[in-house]
Amino acid sequence: MQTVLITGAASGIGREAARLFAGAGWQCVLVDRNEEALAALGRSLPCTAAAAHVLRAVDLTDARQVATLGQGTPTLDALVNNAGMSDPSGTPLAEQDAVQLDRLLALNLAAPAAVIDACAPLLEPGARVVNVASGAGLHAIPWRGAYSPSKAGLIAQTLALAQARPDWCVTVLAPGFVRTELVDGLIQAGRIDPARAVNKIPLGRMASPAEMAQALQFLCSPGALPLSGQVLAVNGGSSIYGGSQGFAPATLAPLPQDTPLQLEVCGGDAAPWRAVAPGSAGQPHYAACLDLSPLHAGAGKLLHAVHAAAARFAARHAQQASLTLLLPAAAESRWQDAGDGAAARMLVSTLACEWGSRALRINALQVPADLDPPALHALLRYVAGPAAQYLTGQTLVCASR
Template sequence: MQTQVALVTGAADGIGWAMARRFAAAGCCVALADLDHDRTAARAAELGDRHLAVRADVADEASAIAMVEETVARLGRLDILVNNAGIGDSHKPTLEQDLATFDRILRVHLDGTFVASREAARAMAGQGGAILNVSSIAGLTGLPRRNAYGAAKAGIVAMTKSMACEWAGAGIRVNAIAPGYVGTALVAKLFEAGRIDRGRLERRIPLGRLADPAEIAEAAWFLCSPSASYVTGAVLSVDGGWSAYGDAGDASLA
């Protein structure tokens, strides 16, 4: 069986890095893409010589196109794309939010997912493949002060379903995961800044804790693996029960 090539965006840290490690452990040759090329190169070297670091700004169409082209040119093919690259929002009340920040968040999440998926589908033509988009509980439920982020992640859900229906005939499966709160450096900074009360947050989560990035990576690998060969257009919540819990809880948690 030919070695599969997986491209993971936002792979320098956090969930993206956990995904890159998991896909490499499954035998994939991984292209790690991120704006921070030095860190990404170090991560790729940590995985081994056959893996690739690609500098990419997914919010820029030319850069996103070049990212896919470089992956195919240097690794020979593309079987899996994980659209993980993203940025946080300001956590400000709606009346204090500015359009420039709103637009930037949508460009990274929506434009980046759209362009990378379009180019990946072209590369997968005639062979099939799997595309995984990273949404969020913010795209499935209402979270105060998360307008841009929530809108972007909800848009990713809609895009996932549309692409899944359109590309199924070409053997390209498109799914999404919707993580809850994950123990990443970004979330740690929100705790430190007092934007989120960790104790109240964990009490709101039925499983009582944040996810480990490796747990999100396991769900990602499942949806991209042969084990999910009949799954497309699905959105898998990986949130410790957050979206299943009927009581919205304290709005300050968001």
Template sequence: MQAQKTVLVTGSASGIGYATAMRFAKDGWRCVLVDYQAEALQGLIEKIPQAGEPHLIRVVNLMESTEIAALAADMPHLDAIINNAGMSDSTQLPLTAMTQEQFAPLVRLNLDAPRLIFQALEAKLKPHGRVVNVSSGAGLHAIPFRGAYSPTKTGVIAFTKALAHARPDLGVTALCPGFVRTEIVRRLIESGRLDPARAAGKTPLGRIAEPVELAEALFFLGSEGARPLSGSAVSVDGAASVYGGSVQCAPAEYDVLAMDTETTIAVVGNAPDSSQNWMSLQTENKDARYQSVIDASVLNAPDGQRLNAAHEAAKRFAQSHTQNASLTLLLPTQTNDWATCGDEAAARMFVAAQACEWGSKGLRINSLEVHAHTPVAEVQPIACYMASAAAQFLTGQSWTIAR
């Protein structure tokens, strides 16, 4: 009998953390629920699915290093740590007008806490365990009048990449959400600091995500199958991070399907003489509600023809899919060869541009960069998540398999 897996989720009393704890528990994991809101944690423990060992509650103020250090006492061994807890600035002051008392809380919670939690629990993390740090789209692009929010979220990405380099035995990734209907966002909307229509207008998918969609991403990143992405900052943001247009994106014209909607995957473009049998990713459930295509034609295109191959793949896909479907292109890893690197980079930007054009219809396009001899079995969990209905807020992204 397989041993029960255990995950620690910070900020689990609300928002993305709450949805993430529920998602792991649904799959039979034991959860260590960490938050400063004791009453809300108790409410969660009464609703969360239970299987095997009982879930644990840890009421902790993550702005206090001594309380973080105390987490190690009586902590079970962990398969994954999800550093989700965070906060936004509420002062709306210019950075130079902020006192240290106003500036420091975000630094302690958003930036220092993930590092201190890893330090405290490193010995409790099982071999080949996963660490997932929640950053933000604000860590990729500066947002003014939000205090230390953007700087701290950028720091989380840097910490993630450095830790992945220092600990190649682990799987360490950062998740960069876009706009999500969490309590933080709700308060920003109620205070007039965030217009939901404008937020959706900055997102090619034409809507704000629900916490369950980011929970699916964290569940995937916390799984063994995500380890080849170690060192990556993964954006699940409806293509907001790749959109460079000056006009508002069109609102969503599609219905969001349930995260567990059955997905069928068709594989096309696999070269018969290739050593990589991508056809093994194909599924037979042709009547599934969510339709996905994994296309290897760009991977197998001649040097200098990647951009044209990506364009042709998108045209084929558009001929048979009009709404709520996913195209995943397999691309070779970017090279430094001056003769071909421009065409390869252009193919990646094509993915982003096409995602922005398709977004309002719920048509998604992403690419997965693989090496010439990457085992298909190693890529399968990543490709299947990327293609599935569980990833309906993921589009316009190019993920690279770690060497």
């Protein structure tokens, strides 16, 4: 049995993640300061006979309470720092005092490090650590106090941890707009206009907490190992969009997350990739294409290879499907060729913006020369499949470990 510790577990993304992990047979160590909500969640979760879930009512801004997390907690396969808060006051930063800043920084930036320090003896080699940041850590959001600075700090802190602890798989989940209780509160307070928020999201909708829970479950699995030290931005494309034209609200509802994946492999030898998806002939499915052709592009030809792959995909799929491209690791021998790779990656992002209204997704995996296909199967199953319908326009760099 695998065990995961989740902070901020009593509501929003944390609660959905707890339900998903428990439903998959994990033992959950659930941490939240809301003891009543935590108890209610614990009573609702399925539990195996092997081990009961552990509920810890802890104020993560209190260092003494955080230090107790290592006591009475079982060995952990994964740790998710999900707890966080925003600043709904609307007070300009220059008018805030240190007390107001520090309240938010204590939970969003200091607490994740303290939780990891307290639980480090419980995390064995190969353990997965996921810190939940935000799209606000990638782009500044004004009038929300130190929220963006705290999340940017958490991203940097997490990437530094990945360097310091190569024996763990350390990643960042950066959600976009997720319809949690926190976001609903900001909407009701007039701090977020949902129509304007969706206007900047290529997929034309907010995410559900369940979609973020799916991302967390993947990042807490051994299949996430190639992504250690990276940010997974599951935000409907909002972090890659830089245009002025707004997007219309989505007209296509996401397919169920358990829809069978049907993966077509083109542009190379399909045999090493067949195990990614067993196939679903004659059944409703989520259509996906894995295109290997960019791996074989010559010097200075990567952009054209990506464009050709996209054109083939768009000609075959009208809506609700995904294209995943394998890109070679950057190895330009001449400076004149360096622009081709960056142009190809930006082409992926641009296509994601153009395709979003049809729920067509495109992502790329930049893979090492000594590519081991089985090591990428779980990653491809997530990125290409229905659990990642809010992930688009991203190029993920896969490291060999």
